[in-house]
Amino acid sequence: MANLILFFSSVLILPFVYSVHFNITRFVSDSSEISYQGDAKANGAVELTNIEYTSRSGWATYGKKIPLWDPQTGKPSDFTTRFSFRIDTRGAAYGNYGHGFAFFLAPAEIQMPPNSAGGFLGLFNETDVLSSSYPLVHVEFDTFTNPEWDPLDMGSHVGINNNSLASSKATSWNVSTHSQDIGRVVILYDSVRRNLSVSWSYDLTSDPRKENSSLSYIIDLAKVLPSEVTVGFSATSGSVTEGNRLLTWEYSSDLEMRDIKKSQEDKKGMIIGSSVSGFVLVTFFIVLLIVFLKLKQRRKAGVEKEHLTSINEDLERGAGPRKFSYKDLASAANNFSVDRKLGEGGFGAVYKGYLNGLDMMVAIKKFAGGGGQGRVEPERSLVERVWDLYGKGEVITGVDEKLGSEGFDEKQVECLMIVGLWCAHPDSNSRPSIKQAIQVLNFEATLPHLPIKMPVASYHVSSSSAATSVSSGGAATATFSSAQLGR
Numbered sequence: 001m002a003n004l005i006l007f008f009s010s011v012l013i014l015p016f017v018y019s020v021h022f023n024i025t026r027f028v029s030d031s032s033e034i035s036y037q038g039d040a041k042a043n044g045a046v047e048l049t050n051i052e053y054t055s056r057s058g059w060a061t062y063g064k065k066i067p068l069w070d071p072q073t074g075k076p077s078d079f080t081t082r083f084s085f086r087i088d089t090r091g092a093a094y095g096n097y098g099h100g101f102a103f104f105l106a107p108a109e110i111q112m113p114p115n116s117a118g119g120f121l122g123l124f125n126e127t128d129v130l131s132s133s134y135p136l137v138h139v140e141f142d143t144f145t146n147p148e149w150d151p152l153d154m155g156s157h158v159g160i161n162n163n164s165l166a167s168s169k170a171t172s173w174n175v176s177t178h179s180q181d182i183g184r185v186v187i188l189y190d191s192v193r194r195n196l197s198v199s200w201s202y203d204l205t206s207d208p209r210k211e212n213s214s215l216s217y218i219i220d221l222a223k224v225l226p227s228e229v230t231v232g233f234s235a236t237s238g239s240v241t242e243g244n245r246l247l248t249w250e251y252s253s254d255l256e257m258r259d260i261k262k263s264q265e266d267k268k269g270m271i272i273g274s275s276v277s278g279f280v281l282v283t284f285f286i287v288l289l290i291v292f293l294k295l296k297q298r299r300k301a302g303v304e305k306e307h308l309t310s311i312n313e314d315l316e317r318g319a320g321p322r323k324f325s326y327k328d329l330a331s332a333a334n335n336f337s338v339d340r341k342l343g344e345g346g347f348g349a350v351y352k353g354y355l356n357g358l359d360m361m362v363a364i365k366k367f368a369g370g371g372g373q374g375r376v377e378p379e380r381s382l383v384e385r386v387w388d389l390y391g392k393g394e395v396i397t398g399v400d401e402k403l404g405s406e407g408f409d410e411k412q413v414e415c416l417m418i419v420g421l422w423c424a425h426p427d428s429n430s431r432p433s434i435k436q437a438i439q440v441l442n443f444e445a446t447l448p449h450l451p452i453k454m455p456v457a458s459y460h461v462s463s464s465s466a467a468t469s470v471s472s473g474g475a476a477t478a479t480f481s482s483a484q485l486g487r
Helices: 002-012 261-301 304-316 326-332 382-391 410-423 434-441 463-471
Strands: 016-024 034-038 046-049 057-062 078-088 100-107 137-142 157-162 169-172 182-190 195-202 214-218 228-236 243-257 341-344 348-355 358-365 457-460 477-480
Touching: 046 057, 046 228, 078 100, 100 243, 137 195, 157 195, 157 214, 169 214, 228 243, 261 348, 326 348, 382 410, 410 434
Parallel strands: none
Antiparallel strands: 016 243, 034 057, 046 243, 057 228, 078 182, 078 243, 100 137, 100 228, 137 157, 157 169, 182 195, 195 214, 341 348, 348 358, 457 477
């Protein structure tokens, strides 16, 4: 039992690297790789906002959840994202334009909030004016000054924001001098230094001597955001307009994890499969061992061939298997001592015995008593021992001590052991389906309430057997404990 749990525990906590990488150089509307909301649409590039319309907002997000940190250890991931964009301010009236776009990280499967156009950048609205209703980190390329939350001494700016419209760190940025030029951005997160940095340049109009082109901010993303996030872009226009287009997008990250939801189903499926396969394999080898020992014993007596060729003749003339009293069998097997036992299984045990000077195989069928013959008690099965611990509320004490106090998730192991008992219930009608077992292992359903004591299974014999039993003064129902049913 200890070795089995040690194996399962080691499988559950094996580290693995979860990698995410994509590089999109052309956006198409019929691809599931990118999800579009609001006014955003794909036509080779992503048109987040159209310069012809006011008070609009659009989102373009990656179609899958991205792991940001390991929920078991809290270790965050490094990541790098690169993208290119073009902002068009030429059609704006009286030199006015707005409102810009942002790259953001938010909880997985989040939706664009309603009424989020204008200075809300598609991420906030009048209900959540300064603080978002969900965890949010974004890098904004803000082209319009909103005095309620934007720095008044900068005008248009690049900012790093932590769950707020007000930037935690910002630097000035003159968007009008780069209208229609292709901008290229690199955003890096260094999980060791907790440093989120952004740098940008332009194909034609960059001049680092005249304006800033980078920004950084210290932030622990593992404390701010959930372990899995949605990443993407949002953009808006207000009473004044501008065109915001995403041209290309690349993202990459590597995270060494102890566990993640995506792999839990596969691991638990493997555990269930291994358990079933292991049980079948062990049963097969026990049966094979008994057969081997029986054949070996027959060869030693030199009667195997004779027995095989004369069995039909013996049956025809009534000279088939002989009956022995319980007393004779007990004597032959030295009162069924452990050193005489050859094997045990579906309904009995096999012992090596000596009767009338001959070696023999003694097969003993378990029974509940009666007839003055007493009761043959085998050692308790593995399932019985674990069930006793369950009844005492101490099932977790069955874990191998070598694992230590921090070598496993107690909740997962306890769940695994209780589901194992459920699957080994003596009454087959009380056992779960594979689907039910997986749901409990995935914590999608509550743990079963098993009896404190291991139930005793009942089996009903056929009508012909019942008739024989009744005529002999017995009952038609045989009851066996789990130990009697084999291990």
